[in-house]
Amino acid sequence: VAEEVDSKKLQVEVLYQLYDVHKDLGSTAIALSHLEKHRRVRDCLRLEVANKNAIGKELQYQTAKKERQIEELANQQRLAAAELQAQEALTRQNASQRNHLLGGLGGLLVISFLLFRNYRVKLKSKELINKKQRDLDEAKSNFFTNISHEFRTPLTLISSPVEDLK
Numbered sequence: 001v002a003e004e005v006d007s008k009k010l011q012v013e014v015l016y017q018l019y020d021v022h023k024d025l026g027s028t029a030i031a032l033s034h035l036e037k038h039r040r041v042r043d044c045l046r047l048e049v050a051n052k053n054a055i056g057k058e059l060q061y062q063t064a065k066k067e068r069q070i071e072e073l074a075n076q077q078r079l080a081a082a083e084l085q086a087q088e089a090l091t092r093q094n095a096s097q098r099n100h101l102l103g104g105l106g107g108l109l110v111i112s113f114l115l116f117r118n119y120r121v122k123l124k125s126k127e128l129i130n131k132k133q134r135d136l137d138e139a140k141s142n143f144f145t146n147i148s149h150e151f152r153t154p155l156t157l158i159s160s161p162v163e164d165l166k
Helices: 008-025 028-165
Strands: none
């Protein structure tokens, strides 16, 4: 009956009871045969239980291993996202620094241009003032030359007869 039901626990119990019954009846050979079958079935049952436990432990191990891998992948993904954000922030910072540098250089260039232009205007102004000063000096010199000539000519004309009178 136990073999038909295919229940190893039931087979173990039935075989042990058959062993007890045949032992009590004095059928030692049959009792030993049932005891041997009992031990084989019991060992097979224990082996099945051990296999089920091993399979369960293996499944637990594989599940834990997969969970660790998933967690590791999630950590790697978070790390990659953080690195990407840091890289983007660094890129923005570099762009900002570059823009500030270019703005500063542009401002410096404009200021330099204005200072140079101011210097050229002052230089031209000084040259113009110097030219006007030379023209003025030349005009004064011509004026005094002409005035002195104008005074000398009549004086010479007057002084000559006055000297003759003396």
